Amino acid sequence: MLTFIGLGLCDEYDVSVRGLEAIRKADAVFLEVYTSVLTGTTFERMEEYYGKKIIPLYREDVELHPEPILDAAAAGEAVFLTAGDSMVATTHADIRIRAAERGIATRIIHGSSITTAVCGLSGLQNYRFGKSVSVPFPHGKWFPMTPIEVITENLSHNLHTLVFLDIQKDKERYMKISEAVDLLEEQASRTGAKIPLYIGIARAGSKNPAVHAGNADEMRNFDFGSPLHVLIVPGTLHDIELEYLRRFAGLC
Amino acid sequence: MLTFIGLGLCDEYDVSVRGLEAIRKADAVFLEVYTSVLTGTTFERMEEYYGKKIIPLYREDVELHPEPILDAAAAGEAVFLTAGDSMVATTHADIRIRAAERGIATRIIHGSSITTAVCGLSGLQNYRFGKSVSVPFPHGKWFPMTPIEVITENLSHNLHTLVFLDIQKDKERYMKISEAVDLLEEQASRTGAKIPLYIGIARAGSKNPAVHAGNADEMRNFDFGSPLHVLIVPGTLHDIELEYLRRFAGLC
Numbered sequence: 001m002l003t004f005i006g007l008g009l010c011d012e013y014d015v016s017v018r019g020l021e022a023i024r025k026a027d028a029v030f031l032e033v034y035t036s037v038l039t040g041t042t043f044e045r046m047e048e049y050y051g052k053k054i055i056p057l058y059r060e061d062v063e064l065h066p067e068p069i070l071d072a073a074a075a076g077e078a079v080f081l082t083a084g085d086s087m088v089a090t091t092h093a094d095i096r097i098r099a100a101e102r103g104i105a106t107r108i109i110h111g112s113s114i115t116t117a118v119c120g121l122s123g124l125q126n127y128r129f130g131k132s133v134s135v136p137f138p139h140g141k142w143f144p145m146t147p148i149e150v151i152t153e154n155l156s157h158n159l160h161t162l163v164f165l166d167i168q169k170d171k172e173r174y175m176k177i178s179e180a181v182d183l184l185e186e187q188a189s190r191t192g193a194k195i196p197l198y199i200g201i202a203r204a205g206s207k208n209p210a211v212h213a214g215n216a217d218e219m220r221n222f223d224f225g226s227p228l229h230v231l232i233v234p235g236t237l238h239d240i241e242l243e244y245l246r247r248f249a250g251l252c
Numbered sequence: 253m254l255t256f257i258g259l260g261l262c263d264e265y266d267v268s269v270r271g272l273e274a275i276r277k278a279d280a281v282f283l284e285v286y287t288s289v290l291t292g293t294t295f296e297r298m299e300e301y302y303g304k305k306i307i308p309l310y311r312e313d314v315e316l317h318p319e320p321i322l323d324a325a326a327a328g329e330a331v332f333l334t335a336g337d338s339m340v341a342t343t344h345a346d347i348r349i350r351a352a353e354r355g356i357a358t359r360i361i362h363g364s365s366i367t368t369a370v371c372g373l374s375g376l377q378n379y380r381f382g383k384s385v386s387v388p389f390p391h392g393k394w395f396p397m398t399p400i401e402v403i404t405e406n407l408s409h410n411l412h413t414l415v416f417l418d419i420q421k422d423k424e425r426y427m428k429i430s431e432a433v434d435l436l437e438e439q440a441s442r443t444g445a446k447i448p449l450y451i452g453i454a455r456a457g458s459k460n461p462a463v464h465a466g467n468a469d470e471m472r473n474f475d476f477g478s479p480l481h482v483l484i485v486p487g488t489l490h491d492i493e494l495e496y497l498r499r500f501a502g503l504c
Binding site for chain 2: 004006007008012013014015016017018020021081084086087088089092094096097100107108109110111112113116117119120121123125126127128129130131132133134153157159164204205207240241243244247248
């Protein structure tokens with residue numbers, strides 16, 4: 001059996017009770033370490049709390065050489081851990097398909113995800129979000145315009161946009177809100193778009209999340225602290241959303 | 253302190269370890285019982301597992317007479333439990349604002365949510381979803397066209413649509429996939445829209461979720477079993493999404 005388990009947002013205590021039981025009963029515990037990260041803990045603390053040796057998985061372990069994972073799942077109970085909820089991107093869909101091809105049973109134990117956590121933290125309604133988008137670190141002359149295009153399209157339909165900020169796990173480099181705002185404002189200046197309001201969120205799921213709403217300059221000057229950071233570009237706000245942001249996100 | 257805790261998808265074991273600890277330490281435990289439900293358990297089983305008497309909250313308890321909740325939060329540790337993740341809709345934003353007005357500290361402990369669970373279960377990428385929509389039970393002559401309008405708009409941008417099905421908690425009435433498909437097909441016939449493919453998902457987060465993809469007739473004839481049901485109307489599928497649906501959702 002191969003069980004995909006979402007560990008939730010922040011540290012080793014964000015896994016569900018069902019997920020924790022499955023990890024503690026497992027014969028082999030794999031942790032995907034190349035797409036996301038639990039910033040509130042360490043590999044060692046996770047091993048200690050789960051009571052298991054954890055095998056880290058890099059991209060090539062999953063995408064090119066998944067046989068050890070599948071062998072472990074064929075021989076016993078293997079768990080495949082990821083931060084957030086499992087398989088929110090199709091990144092890991094392939095290994096579930098490969099397991100099924102070998103006749104290995106699979107299941108998913110879900111975890112909390114930044115996608116919905118931002119709703120509670122910002123007070124914005126989930127059903128008013130349009131398509132989400134990621135802001136990648138620019139490199140060389142490559143400067144993608146997709147983020148501002150998605151935001152502009154969503155704003156034209158009065159929808160909120162959840163903006164994921166790039167993570168370069170191998171370099172332990174996590175894009176900050178101020179960096180993302182600089183990139184978005186540069187994109188906006190090229191297309192003539194205006195982003196009147198941002199909501200920045202840091203360390204969702206931790207004991208001290210930061211949530212702050214304001215214009216580009218306020219985003220640049222506010223100290224959001226350590227990663228992970230995400231942004232929302234909201235459409236027009238309802239009264240209750242405005243009041244919530246004034247109370248919990250310093251909106252003036 | 254007032255702590256909002258998302259209980260996750262299905263039963264008492266889907267809460268996070270952090271959430272469970274907060275419940276067990278609480279002086280007062282409130283459960284919101286009017287917008288959603290954990291279909292895999294009962295009120296009594298939750299009380300036994302959490303080791304606490306649970307006070308059920310109906311709409312009027314939260315929206316009209318929240319004083320007992322706020323009094324408990326002012327006097328000690330109160331937890332406010334909901335199925336799924338907390339405050340994904342603004343339904344409970346108001347009580348967090350009222351708590352803040354009284355100087356009561358608040359925080360959120362997140363839980364797994366159907367919004368992202370459908371990604372893992374269907375293999376569809378989260379960032380390709382547009383705005384989501386709900387299909388309400390029709391009553392009298394009122395027949396909302398919003399669902400087909402949102403779906404059509406998303407399809408025109410090649411985006412997936414997550415379709416929530418109505419829950420009438422007080423009547424223990426949960427819309428089935430077959431009922432929702434009938435309503436959507438009726439709406440589509442009025443606007444001339446075509447929905448070529450549906451993905452039905454039942455009991456996400458349970459040990460036996462049902463996931464099935466097909467056209468309207470296949471949705472009507474497939475036995476999805478007990479609630480809760482949701483639907484996805486996908487945009488054009490990538491190869492890996494197609495293969496995933498063939499493997500795990502019976503797509504022909």
